[in-house]
Amino acid sequence: SGRGALNLWGNNYEVNVSNSTLKGTNDKSYNADGWNGFGTIVLEGDTTNQTEEHVEVCHVVLENCTIMATTVENADGNANIQKVILFNSKSKDNVVEIKGNSTIISNEQGDLTPFCIDNGTGNKLSITGGTFSSDPSEYVAEGYITAENSNGTYTVEELGEDNSVAKIGSTYYATLAGAVKAAKTGDTVTLLADTTDNSTITISSKTVTIDLNGHEIGFSANQYFYINANGKLVLTGSGRAYEQTPNYGPVMLRGNLMANQMSALEVGPEVTLEGWAGVFVNRNSNNNNGIS
Numbered sequence: 001s002g003r004g005a006l007n008l009w010g011n012n013y014e015v016n017v018s019n020s021t022l023k024g025t026n027d028k029s030y031n032a033d034g035w036n037g038f039g040t041i042v043l044e045g046d047t048t049n050q051t052e053e054h055v056e057v058c059h060v061v062l063e064n065c066t067i068m069a070t071t072v073e074n075a076d077g078n079a080n081i082q083k084v085i086l087f088n089s090k091s092k093d094n095v096v097e098i099k100g101n102s103t104i105i106s107n108e109q110g111d112l113t114p115f116c117i118d119n120g121t122g123n124k125l126s127i128t129g130g131t132f133s134s135d136p137s138e139y140v141a142e143g144y145i146t147a148e149n150s151n152g153t154y155t156v157e158e159l160g161e162d163n164s165v166a167k168i169g170s171t172y173y174a175t176l177a178g179a180v181k182a183a184k185t186g187d188t189v190t191l192l193a194d195t196t197d198n199s200t201i202t203i204s205s206k207t208v209t210i211d212l213n214g215h216e217i218g219f220s221a222n223q224y225f226y227i228n229a230n231g232k233l234v235l236t237g238s239g240r241a242y243e244q245t246p247n248y249g250p251v252m253l254r255g256n257l258m259a260n261q262m263s264a265l266e267v268g269p270e271v272t273l274e275g276w277a278g279v280f281v282n283r284n285s286n287n288n289n290g291i292s
Contacts, residue, residue, distance in 0.1 A: 008041075012060075017060075018062075037084060038081070039069070040083075044090070054094055055088075086116075090120065127140050165193050166195075168189055168190050176191070194217075198220065199221075202205060206232075224248055229254075232264035
C-alpha cells in the first residue's frame with residue numbers, strides 16, 4: 001500500500017502479481033495550481049528532469065488481485081485524483097493485464113472515469129476478468145464482455161453461448177456488427193439474441209449469410225444493412241429485421257457506378273423486413289447498376 005502500491009521503472013521486464021491486495025491512497029497535499037493525480041499501479045519514467053529515462057516494453061499481469069484506488073479530501077473539500085492505472089508521460093509500449101477473479105474498487109465519487117490515465121505512448125490496458133466498481137468496457141479484451149450486476153458493479157466474463165449476440169462457428173461476438181465485420185465470404189453469422197439500437201452495418205466485397213435463428217434485429221433511426229460494391233447479404237432462418245423509427249428500410253441496396261459491380265440481397269421465406277419499406281434501393285449518382 002501507499003500512494004502507488006506498484007511503481008515501476010525500467011525496460012523490457014515482466015511482472016506477475018497474484019492473490020494480492022494493492023491499495024493506493026492519494027493523500028498528498030492538494031495543489032490548486034497543479035495536477036494532483038496518481039495511480040495505484042504506476043508505470044513511471046522520469047518526469048522530474050530532462051533525462052531520457054523511460055519505462056518501455058514491460059508486461060504486467062495482475063491475477064486474482066484486489067486493487068483499490070482511494071482519495072482523501074483536504075480541509076477545503078478538494079480531493080486528489082487516484083486512478084487504478086497510470087501510464088506516466090515517459091512510458092511507452094507497455095501492457096498491463098487484469099485477469100481472473102480480481103476486484104477493482106475506487107471511492108472517487110463512485111466513478112472510475114477514466115479507469116486508466118495514459119499520458120504515455122502506445123500503452124495498453126487489457127481486462128479479461130474481474131469485478132469492478134465502475135464500467136471498464138473501454139479496456140475489455142476481444143472475446144470478453146462486461147455485464148452489469150444488480151448491485152451496480154460490473155463483471156468481465158468470456159463470451160459464450162449465453163452472453164453473446166452472434167457467433168461464427170465457435171467464435172462469439174458481443175455485437176452483430178462485430179460478427180459481420182469479421183465474417184468472410186461463405187461464413188454464416190448465427191444470431192443468438194435479439195439486438196436493438198444497431199448502427200449501419202455495411203457489407204461490400206463479400207457475401208455474408210445471417211441466420212436470424214428466431215431472433216430480431218432492430219436498427220436506430222436512419223440506420224440499416226447497407227449493401228454495395230459487390231456485397232451480398234443472405235438472410236435465413238426465422239426472425240425479423242426492422243427500423244425502430246421507420247424512414248428508409250432495414251436493408252438499403254446501393255446502386256453501383258460500375259456495370260460489373262453487384263449489390264445483392266436474398267431473403268428466406270420466414271424472414272420479415274419491416275420499415276418505411278422492407279428494402280430501400282438508393283441510386284448512386286443516378287446509377288442503379290447491379291441491383292439484385
